Amino acid sequence: MSDQLIDVVISKREDQADAVAVFELTAKDGADLPVFEAGAHIDVHVTPDIVRQYSLSNDPASTDHYRLGILQDPQSRGGSDAIHANFKAGTELQVSAPRNHFPLNLDAERTVLIGGGIGITPMLTMAYTLQAAGKEFELHYCCRTRGSAGFLDELAAQFGDRVHLHFDDAGDDQRFNPEQVLVPAVDGSHMYVCGPSGFMDWVIGTAESVGYAKDNIHFEYFNVDVDTSGVSFEVVAEQSGVSVIVGENQTIVDALAEAGIKVDVSCEQGVCGTCLCDVLEGTPEHNDKFLTEEEREDNDQIVLCCSRAKTDKLVLDI
Template sequence: METPKARLALTIDERIDEPGNIARVRLRALDGAPLPPFTAGAHLDVHIRDADVDLWRQYSLCSDPAETAFYEIGVLRDPNSRGGSETLHRIVRTGGTLEVEGPKNHFPLNEAAPQSLLFGGGIGVTPMIAMARRLHALGQDFALHYCTRSREVTAFRDALAAAGLADAVVYHHDDDAATRLDLDAVLAEARDGVNVYVCGPQGFMDWVIGRAGAFGIDDACIHREFFSADVDVSGEAFEVVAERSGVTVSVGAEDTIAKALARAGVEVEVKCEEGVCGTCVTDVLDGEIDHRDHFLTADEREDGDQMCVCCSRARGKRLVLDL
């Protein structure tokens, strides 16, 4: 787990409204100083505050990792979200400021892979753009498969062309049979040792991950990042002991561990509330975990000694946490 990064107040240097209800937001230091470096696949935690909205959300960096003068993120305006993207689209204006934490990277690029296949679905293309920039700079073998509903809602075309990536990007559109992604054909031509990266809607990701596995690509070479997830936090009631705090709480059928602990005065930092960002990962001292997150790896789940308390639950009647 990475050491938490300090919070930064960044100025909104530019907002570019891309097709598909996506805002490309460029951020700089208030004093113009160089920003902390980041690696391809990294994201920022962005604090979204306006009126009664007070949320943290994660946005992948799509700018060049070699660039330290500014960061760029892409924000999809999603009316079905819990208010974060709608609020950002409303409040982000050139000259304003945003509070962020990071950069943080839970989706790192294997720069030594003999080949990299990048699959971005909709706004999930943003970390892939930074990866493509880095792989292009290294002269590595790669392709970026960018999937959208139609050409008319495909963002970042100008930015990708300006970065010299036009020849490395293959555009796929659901409404055009001639360009739809033939995933099996792409995977059938993959080189030995290929690394696959995927980010996008959950159904799209499940499809890519499943087919990559079916083609014999080792799970360790299939890299994924969920920007959101449907998560069911409900279940049977159970007890949670915060060992170091000496506090015991009951977690109800529709409750979460993090919320139950917070009511008892034991604060656990929570940001995404969907088990995708890893902020709330907590060590488990005793008890069996019902993992509901999309953050921990299969090996980490198998170890059974940590969990995402924003959404995961107990399989039995009791969990003891190192809190």
């Protein structure tokens, strides 16, 4: 995938629901945009110092625009606040080509899509793709209130009774219960979930407990509380020939920065993989949500913004 940025312009902004703004982006030169698959995201260069990842939410069959649904996060570290304040129709910006860490398996016999809050965005792309392929699926959309839920008209118009709405402030009969939704876990069922991290942990744990195969449980975290503290350790940056001590309340990224080594970061929460680095020696303590279980066990890569070391020293390929 090319790292070249794409110049785009916001062709439309629509404020939907509480704190959700929906943006359509078109290429500044009017050309088609690079194709994407269900589950893909793009990097949005919000300011020269802030890059954020957002899932695409439009039908992947459309190549003339990308659409993003962006929640103004109460815990915003600057990204979503700046977008909500400054992005409007006509704003020019740069984005990356689409990348996909959350691919859809079109061979599944049955697919359950679960979106919590703004986690509905990748589910929309999956629903469009499954529908176009004539596959069996259902989509569960969980929100605090109807007023906080975007895309409701589109969901009803496009996917009809495949969509199940769950609002925390509505009656018990429609409240989300993963044990009901995920049972029975027929062989060949695949489950996809995206939303707040506590919600996702709950859904993933339920899917495991009712017998979904590990490979059939798919998820993408976008916002997690991560404890980056721990005992101090040494990091050797092999390519740079520099050694640093990572303090108890310091990240590897911060310790390297003090020694003049800049690591590219974006989410700084162990979600996006921007700061991924190869490990040449030592054993990482993985605190991220980016690497798969198998990749963690290999211990040959580390996410530098939040992970630490189990050994006294890590040698990194940086």
